[in-house]
Amino acid sequence: MTDGAKIMVDAPDVQKNEPIARYTDPIGRYLIIYVCLLVLAALQFVIAFSHLETSAKFERMLLIAIAEAGLALAFFMHLWAEKRGFMLFVIVFTGFVLVAMQYGWTDSYRMELGAPYTQPKVGVVPQ
Amino acid sequence: MSQADLTLGGHPPGMVTGLPPFSVSAKKLAIWLFIIADAATFAACLVAYGFLRNGAAHWPRPFHSIVNVAIMTFVLLSSSLTMLLGVRAAKAGDKSGAFRWTMITAVCGILFALLHIREWLGLIGEGMKMFSNPWGDPLFGASFFSITGLHLLHVTGGVIALIVIGLRYMRGRYNADDLEVTGLYWHFVDLVWMFVVPFVYLLSLSQ
Numbered sequence: 434m435t436d437g438a439k440i441m442v443d444a445p446d447v448q449k450n451e452p453i454a455r456y457t458d459p460i461g462r463y464l465i466i467y468v469c470l471l472v473l474a475a476l477q478f479v480i481a482f483s484h485l486e487t488s489a490k491f492e493r494m495l496l497i498a499i500a501e502a503g504l505a506l507a508f509f510m511h512l513w514a515e516k517r518g519f520m521l522f523v524i525v526f527t528g529f530v531l532v533a534m535q536y537g538w539t540d541s542y543r544m545e546l547g548a549p550y551t552q553p554k555v556g557v558v559p560q
Numbered sequence: 561m562s563q564a565d566l567t568l569g570g571h572p573p574g575m576v577t578g579l580p581p582f583s584v585s586a587k588k589l590a591i592w593l594f595i596i597a598d599a600a601t602f603a604a605c606l607v608a609y610g611f612l613r614n615g616a617a618h619w620p621r622p623f624h625s626i627v628n629v630a631i632m633t634f635v636l637l638s639s640s641l642t643m644l645l646g647v648r649a650a651k652a653g654d655k656s657g658a659f660r661w662t663m664i665t666a667v668c669g670i671l672f673a674l675l676h677i678r679e680w681l682g683l684i685g686e687g688m689k690m691f692s693n694p695w696g697d698p699l700f701g702a703s704f705f706s707i708t709g710l711h712l713l714h715v716t717g718g719v720i721a722l723i724v725i726g727l728r729y730m731r732g733r734y735n736a737d738d739l740e741v742t743g744l745y746w747h748f749v750d751l752v753w754m755f756v757v758p759f760v761y762l763l764s765l766s767q
Contacts, residue, residue: 455651456644456647456648456651456652456740457648457651457652458648460645460648463641463644463645463648464641467637467638467640467641470637470640470754471634471637474633474634474637474754474757477757477758477762478626478630478762480762481626481758481762481763481765482765487763490762490763491758491759491763494758494759494762494763495758497758498754498755498758501751501754502751502754502755505640505747505750505751505754506751509640509644509747509750510744510747510748510751515582515584516582516583516584518582519582519583519584519592522582523592523596526596527596527599527600530596530599530600530603531599531600531603534600534603534604534607535607537607537611538610538611538614540611
């Protein structure tokens with residue numbers, strides 16, 4: 434082996450080439466996650482029939498849905514077992530896009546309530 | 561200039577050896593990039609749905625029963641487990657087991673699609689159309705059919721992919737990594753449903 438080839442093999446990124454997610458977890462773990470997902474889904478149905486305000490129901494259901502998604506991503510999709518850099522890339526990049534998408538909500542409330550600047554001032558004749 | 565500089569040419573080792581970013585296989589990276597893009601698509605649909613609902617004076621609440629959607633949720637969640645068992649069997653070299661679990665997953669997907677279509681037909685029978693319905697805001701139909709239709713399209717595509725890749729896996733054309741990539745897509749379809757159910761169905765129950 435030449436010196437150059439040796440350096441390439443010894444490079445840290447090359448040594449970590451093997452994927453970590455090998456799907457060798459015990460079936461019992463998968464079943465536990467499956468039951469957790471069923472319970473969380475059932476909880477959403479229970480909340481739907483509670484006497485909470487719609488906004489309160491929405492907040493609780495959203496939190497549960499995020500928890501479900503987290504379990505599915507981490508264990509069913511094995512993101513937790515992937516390289517830390519890859520996991521961060523997926524979470525941070527997706528999270529940023531999803532959060533940036535929320536900028537339009539204020540306009541939605543304006544449709545419902547009307548923004549103050551759209552109302553004519555008292556005593557001022559609109560041009 | 562050192563020997564290392566000559567070998568690596570100043571680039572990270574991964575670039576020299578042709579390894580994809582993050583040292584994951586190219587197929588897996590591709591499906592994850594697709595999942596990220598698809599997550600943004602579904603999120604945009606759900607945000608638009610919330611936007612319309614927030615601005616509507618009378619948003620319809622047409623769902624009388626949760627039985628159908630509960631069964632659909634159970635079927636889809638169970639199909640994620642069977643998919644996982646299929647990939648696990650494939651990684652362990654159990655070819656027939658992997659094929660069996662993959663086909664069970666496909667059957668669950670078909671069952672989910674049939675239940676979904678039955679629900680659609682029920683709503684259409686009650687008078688719901690794309691831009692009109694007997695209950696309230698006329699855009700309910702458009703937003704409901706868009707979101708659930710996009711999800712149903714993903715399920716249908718997933719079922720076809722599962723059957724094709726499962727059969728080719730059995731014939732030796734595809735390997736366990738291909739089943740894993742298909743499994744990631746299937747889990748994502750399941751993950752999206754976890755958000756569609758509460759926001760589209762459960763918050764629109766007639767009480």
